[in-house]
Each structure stands twice: as structure tokens, then as C-alpha cells.
Amino acid sequence: MFKGINALLLVLVSTVSWGHGGVMNEGNECKLRVGPYVMNFSGYQPENNDSKQFCDDMPTIGKSIIVLDFIDRKLRDMTVNFRVIKATEAALGTAEDGVVNDAELAQTPFFEIPAKEYPTGTMTVSQNFTEKGHFVGYVIVEGENEKFISRFPFSVGYPPKGIPEALKIPIAFFFVVVIVMVWFLRRKPVAFNEKQD
Amino acid sequence: MLNIKKAIAILVAVASACIALYAAPAMAHGEKSQAAYLRMRTLLWYDVEVSTVKLKVNEELVMTGKFYWFYDWPQNIAKPDLAFLNIGIPGPVFVRKASYINGVSGTNSTSFDIGATYEFKVILKARRPARVHMHALMNVSEAGPLIGPGRWVEVTGNQSDFTNEVTTLTGETIDLETYGLANAIKWHVFWGVIAAAWLLYWIFQGPILIPRYKTVKLLGEDADDMVTPFQRTLGLVMLIGTMVVVVWSYYDAHKQYPVTIPLQSGQVSIPALPDAARGVNAEMVDAKYRVPGRSLEFTLKVTNNTNSPIRIGEYTAANIRWMNPEVSVAEPADSHDPVAVNGLKYEGGAVMPGETKLLKVSCTDAAWETYRLAKLIYDPDSRFGGLVFFFDEEGTRSVVAIGGPLLPVFI
Ligand SMILES: [Cu+2]
Numbered sequence: 347m348f349k350g351i352n353a354l355l356l357v358l359v360s361t362v363s364w365g366h367g368g369v370m371n372e373g374n375e376c377k378l379r380v381g382p383y384v385m386n387f388s389g390y391q392p393e394n395n396d397s398k399q400f401c402d403d404m405p406t407i408g409k410s411i412i413v414l415d416f417i418d419r420k421l422r423d424m425t426v427n428f429r430v431i432k433a434t435e436a437a438l439g440t441a442e443d444g445v446v447n448d449a450e451l452a453q454t455p456f457f458e459i460p461a462k463e464y465p466t467g468t469m470t471v472s473q474n475f476t477e478k479g480h481f482v483g484y485v486i487v488e489g490e491n492e493k494f495i496s497r498f499p500f501s502v503g504y505p506p507k508g509i510p511e512a513l514k515i516p517i518a519f520f521f522v523v524v525i526v527m528v529w530f531l532r533r534k535p536v537a538f539n540e541k542q543d
Numbered sequence: 544m545l546n547i548k549k550a551i552a553i554l555v556a557v558a559s560a561c562i563a564l565y566a567a568p569a570m571a572h573g574e575k576s577q578a579a580y581l582r583m584r585t586l587l588w589y590d591v592e593v594s595t596v597k598l599k600v601n602e603e604l605v606m607t608g609k610f611y612w613f614y615d616w617p618q619n620i621a622k623p624d625l626a627f628l629n630i631g632i633p634g635p636v637f638v639r640k641a642s643y644i645n646g647v648s649g650t651n652s653t654s655f656d657i658g659a660t661y662e663f664k665v666i667l668k669a670r671r672p673a674r675v676h677m678h679a680l681m682n683v684s685e686a687g688p689l690i691g692p693g694r695w696v697e698v699t700g701n702q703s704d705f706t707n708e709v710t711t712l713t714g715e716t717i718d719l720e721t722y723g724l725a726n727a728i729k730w731h732v733f734w735g736v737i738a739a740a741w742l743l744y745w746i747f748q749g750p751i752l753i754p755r756y757k758t759v760k761l762l763g764e765d766a767d768d769m770v771t772p773f774q775r776t777l778g779l780v781m782l783i784g785t786m787v788v789v790v791w792s793y794y795d796a797h798k799q800y801p802v803t804i805p806l807q808s809g810q811v812s813i814p815a816l817p818d819a820a821r822g823v824n825a826e827m828v829d830a831k832y833r834v835p836g837r838s839l840e841f842t843l844k845v846t847n848n849t850n851s852p853i854r855i856g857e858y859t860a861a862n863i864r865w866m867n868p869e870v871s872v873a874e875p876a877d878s879h880d881p882v883a884v885n886g887l888k889y890e891g892g893a894v895m896p897g898e899t900k901l902l903k904v905s906c907t908d909a910a911w912e913t914y915r916l917a918k919l920i921y922d923p924d925s926r927f928g929g930l931v932f933f934f935d936e937e938g939t940r941s942v943v944a945i946g947g948p949l950l951p952v953f954i
Contacts, residue, residue, distance in 0.1 A: 392953035415909035467909030468837040
């Protein structure tokens with residue numbers, strides 16, 4: 347029984363830090379790694395979900411806004427190229443997701459924002475996704491003597507699989523309460539003078 | 544059967560997992576982790592500068608700057624009735640030689656007035672080699688530390704060269720780094736040995752902890768018989784001996800150092816600087832935060848009661864600066880200094896003497912998100928604050944605090 351609970355808890359806990367390629371959900375922040383540099387990744391769908399912020403996957407189709415905020419100041423002096431390519435399958439959830447694919451890069455992108463500098467440290471991408479599907483995003487940053495590419499597969503219009511984000515903590519909390527209760531109920535009351543050695 | 548050890552282990556695992564869930568990536572020393580409203584509506588720092596960013600052990604560094612106690616102080620935060628100016632550095636890399644607030648020594652705690660501005664100066668002496676992110680910080684009783692802007696500072700050299708000499712009241716020169724250290728160690732060892740011996744002695748006198756508790760329960764009213772007459776005598780000797788040593792050491796110290804002053808624990812009061820607004824009045828008409836654009840946009844009703852036209856050069860909040868380079872120029876001091884070099888734009892131009900005018904200001908930068916200020920829009924009280932710097936033709940500055948409710952917009 348404990349092995350089961352243990353496994354379940356591990357599943358719950360391990361989802362805290364998950365990622366699709368270059369995009370990682372760390373704690374409560376969504377990060378995009380490009381070489382040694384880090385950006386904050388935020389997805390918005392203002393028409394569907396007022397102020398909710400998404401990390402890579404967009405839950406519904408429609409007008410979507412992706413905002414990249416540069417954490418490293420160095421990125422402000424570099425050009426950033428953002429492109430999205432249509433894919434046939436969803437993110438694998440493995441290290442494979444982050445591997446740059448030259449054949450993909452050679453394709454004509456579904457949409458692209460040409461390389462440009464962003465001195466305010468924020469890049470805003472607006473796109474209307476008219477139908478659901480799987481995509482691969484690429485962020486290419488280029489400075490004077492350096493160039494880094496980040497790949498992240500994402501899906502649009504597929505509701506997230508598994509235990510909904512909002513339920514994870516309540517479920518974990520519920521199990522803690524159950525374990526504590528079981529532990530206390532099983533404990534025998536301590537009786538003095540009962541046994542002497 | 545339920546294995547208690549395993550259950551406890553799982554509980555511990557679950558508890559740590561829960562903590563890990565909520566422990567968002569911790570920042571160096573709270574510069575981003577404090578709530579946005581706390582950073583924008585309590586203590587606003589500006590003009591903070593360090594005299595050097597690279598120095599050797601034994602060399603001095605001076606940090607200067609100003610701070611303003613925001614007029615719209617959050618209701619749930621204790622007011623600065625008791626506060627102490629400090630410097631936040633990980634580890635004792637420096638020693639503080641002196642600090643001043645408006646020229647008054649900052650050795651003691653102080654009370655400050657909400658809505659008032661003060662300037663400060665802290666003199667530090669480098670103690671050991673390290674590269675540290677150094678912040679001015681104000682410790683406010685019941686409210687905690689309110690952190691100023693950070694600067695990277697590097698100390699080189701050798702810690703063994705460090706000296707911290709002062710001249711005492713009686714004209715003796717001593718090195719505070721080592722003064723009295725041997726004596727302190729001697730007394731700690733002395734009491735430590737006695738305490739350990741006392742503990743060890745009792746460990747071997749019959750049952751201890753739960754078995755002893757059980758025995759006491761068993762013996763009932765006769766439980767006191769467990770302590771032998773010899774043990775009682777020994778206890779008495781220890782008690783009297785301890786008191787004798789304490790009293791003797793007190794008189795002996797007094798004989799060796801007859802001239803002393805007690806630690807000063809009083810509270811000084813320091814008058815504030817004259818109003819930094821210098822006759823400029825600015826009122827917030829409305830404010831919104833453009834979420835995808837990372838831009839704060841507000842309208843100010845500005846009245847110029849000075850005798851020179853004024854323009855906006857800067858907006859600062861939470862140690863982040865949005866500059867309008869047409870009026871005032873600033874560059875980041877180092878890689879972690881959030882200065883939006885070209886972040887402030889406004890419509891309306893100069894405000895003439897005697898004129899009242901509406902100015903539309905926008906402050907744009909990724910810092911709203913990367914420094915977690917935009918989280919404000921998810922608060923039940925989404926009020927923000929900050930300082931607007933106006934400059935006249937001669938470059939004279941007027942500092943005006945602004946604030947109000949903030950609404951998010953998505954287009
Ligand atoms: Cu810092």
C-alpha cells in the first residue's frame with residue numbers, strides 16, 4: 347500500500363519541474379533556455395482566459411500571445427529570431443524535445459518573426475491559431491561571436507493531460523492528512539504499569 | 544502491519560516535497576522575492592552609489608544615497624517607528640566603521656516620518672576577499688528588511704592582513720578583530736566543561752528519560768528517594784560554586800576595566816530633508832499595466848509652481864529605474880542593475896511655470912516581469928507606487944511620489 351502511495355506522490359511531485367525541450371516550468375516560473383541564457387516564457391489567451399498565464403502549450407485555439415522576457419541583460423544586445431513550424435506529433439517529454447533538427451530549420455515556417463534586437467528586453471509574439479495541432483517553436487539568438495538555438499515542441503487546442511494543475515496540491519494535501527490519520531489511529535494507547543521489566 | 548519508521552519517512556518526504564513546491568527559486572537576498580507592493584510602497588531608494596567596486600582588504604568603501612518613506616504606506620506593514628540602517632552582504636566581508644543619516648550618527652535605531660526623505664552614508668572597511676552583491680537595507684521593527692539597490696563589489700587581498708584598530712577612552716589602541724577573543728574562548732570552554740561534566744555525571748546515575756519517567760510513576764510519592772544524599776550535596780556545591788565564580792568574575796572584570804560605558808540602546812530622532820518636490824505637484828489620474836507589452840501607462844496631472852519649465856526624466860520604483868534619455872541619462876552600474884536606459888516615454892512636453900497639464904507616461908521594460916513587479920495585478924489591493932523625477936532647464940531635480948490603483952489590460 348505504501349509503495350503505491352509513494353509512487354503516486356512521486357508522480358505528483360515530479361510534475362513540478364517538467365519541460366518540453368528548451369522550455370521548463372520551474373516552480374511557478376516558465377523559463378526558456380537558449381544556450382547559457384534564460385528568458386521568461388509567458389503565454390496568454392486573452393479572449394478565453396483573461397489573465398491566466400500558460401507555459402508553452404496553449405489550451406484552446408484562437409488569438410494567442412507569447413511574451414519572452416530576457417532575464418540576462420546580454421540578450422538585449424543580441425538579435426532574436428522566433429519561428430514556429432508545424433509538426434505531426436506532440437512533445438515526447440524526453441530530452442529529444444530539445445534536440446535541434448536542421449531539416450526542420452530548413453523548412454518554411456508556419457510563421458516567423460525575423461531576427462531583431464529587443465532593447466527593452468521583451469519580445470511579444472501574437473498569433474491566431476485557427477485550428478488545433480502540434481508545433482515546434484525555435485528561438486535563435488545571435489550576438490557578435492555567438493549563436494544559440496532553442497527548440498521547444500508545443501501543442502495548441504489540446505487540454506492538458508493527467509491531473510489538472512489546480513488539483514495537484516489539494517490531492518497531495520489530502521494524502522498527507524490520510525497518512526497522518528492512519529498513523530494516529532493505528533497507534534496503540536500507551537498504558538503505564540502494564541508491563542514491567 | 545504498519546511500519547512506523549517508514550510512515551515517518553514518507554511524512555518527511557511529503558512535507559519536504561510540499562515545501563519544495565512552494566519554495567519558488569530563491570533569489571540572492573530577497574531582491575525579487577518580496578511582494579511587489581512591499582517593494583513599491585514602502586521605502587523607495589534613489590541616488591544610491593558606492594565609492595568603489597573593487598578594493599583590497601583594509602581599504603574603505605562608502606555607500607551613499609537617499610530614501611523616501613512612501614506616503615501611501617501599506618496598511619498591513621508596520622510603520623517605521625523603530626528602524627535601523629544596515630548593509631546587506633552575505634557573510635562578514637566588511638565591518639561597518641560609521642553610518643550617518645542626514646549627518647546624524649546612525650549607531651542607534653531611529654524613527655522615521657512617512658512621506659519624508661533622508662540621505663545616508665555608510666563607511667565600510669573590507670575584511671576578507673570575496674565578490675558580493677551589496678545592498679543598503681533598512682531594518683524596520685515588525686516589518687523586516689526593506690532592501691535598496693544592489694551593487695557587485697569585489698574585495699581582494701588576504702584576510703590575515705585585516706586589522707580593525709580603535710583607540711579606547713583610556714588612550715589604548717586595540718585591534719577589535721582579536722581583542723578579548725582569548726578571554727571569550729577561555730570562559731566558553733570553562734563553562735562548557737563544567738556543563739558537560741554535570742550532564743555526564745547524571746547520565747550514569749540510574750535510569751534516564753523514559754525508563755526514569757516510568758520509575759518515577761512506579762515509585763509515586765517516594766520518587767524523591769531516587770536522589771541520594773551525596774547527589775544532593777554535590778548539587779548544592781555546584782550551585783554555590785557557580786554563583787561564586789559568576790560574582791568573582793564580575794568584580795574581577797570591573798577591577799581590570801574600571802572605565803567603561805554601557806552599550807547605547809537609546810533612540811535618536813533625525814529631522815527629515817526639505818521637501819524634494821520643490822513646488823512640483825503631480826497627481827495620478829489613472830494607471831494601467833499593459834500585460835503583453837510589459838508597460839506601465841499612467842496619466843499625471845502636473846502643476847508646476849517653480850519658475851522654470853519642467854520635464855519628466857525618470858520614474859523609479861522597487862530599485863528599478865526607467866529613464867527618459869532626452870532629459871536624464873543613466874546606465875546600469877553592473878550586470879544586475881535594472882536600469883531601463885530608454886524605458887520612459889511621455890506625451891505632453893514641458894510644463895511651464897504656473898501651468899497645470901496632463902502628461903501621459905509609459906514605462907516599458909522586461910523588468911516588470913523578470914523582477915516580478917507585474918504580480919501586483921493579482922493582488923487583492925493592486926495599488927502601486929514610485930517616484931517621478933522632474934528636471935527644469937538648469938537640470939535641477941524635483942522628486943514627486945506618485946501612486947494609485949493599477950488595472951491590467953491585455954491589448
Ligand atoms: Cu543582491
